[in-house]
Amino acid sequence: MKLKDGRELTLRKAEKGDAANILAYLNQVGGESDNLLFGKDGMQMPVEAEEEFIESVNASETSVMLVGLVENEVACVGSISASSRERIAHLGEVAVSVAKKYWRLGIGEALMKELIAFARQTGKLKTLYLGVRDGNDGAIALYHKLGFMEYGKFPGFFHIHGQFEDEILMYKKI
């Protein structure tokens, strides 16, 4: 798809060969906001572990990891993680991030729409859910725009720079 600045975004499933680039990307974006579960260089794991993780996701029918590339560089990563436990196998947990230099170009929205489309075509996932740091207004606006509803707040969920902060819980029936 075409971004608001005219460049092209390619969204596709992550493959084993993306592991090193995805880890480097995550270690970078961790430091670009305080809104993820980890900070700069917070994903210290061997490339092989990430490769195995990507393969396990790709072997699952209801989980997915998408990577978005702009000019061959990783610009975003998004995932749905679903449980195989039968009584919660209809739920998918969503996580997304976009590299700061690409914010506000439409990538987050395109990524979320692709994740929702994936979830629908599984025929098994019925509800998507996510948690977002209270005050991450850009992300909350994005999720509202796509029909996510707030269903609660987890007080003190995040521990960021010595402060405890709340998590807003959101879900969408698909």
Ligand SMILES: CC(C)(COP(=O)(O)OP(=O)(O)OC[C@H]1O[C@@H](n2cnc3c(N)ncnc32)[C@H](O)[C@@H]1OP(=O)(O)O)[C@@H](O)C(=O)NCCC(=O)NCCS
């Ligand atoms: C939140 C995030 C994913 C948004 O990605 P993005 O590519 O910049 O978002 P888009 O350009 O696709 O914006 C889509 C919509 O989201 C909302 N939005 C996104 N950023 C916003 C901001 N800073 N302020 C207000 N609304 C915002 C708007 O409704 C926007 O629609 P519009 O452009 O028609 O106004 C991105 O800022 C990010 O990765 N942040 C750091 C990590 C993070 O917070 N991840 C989510 C953790 S739960």
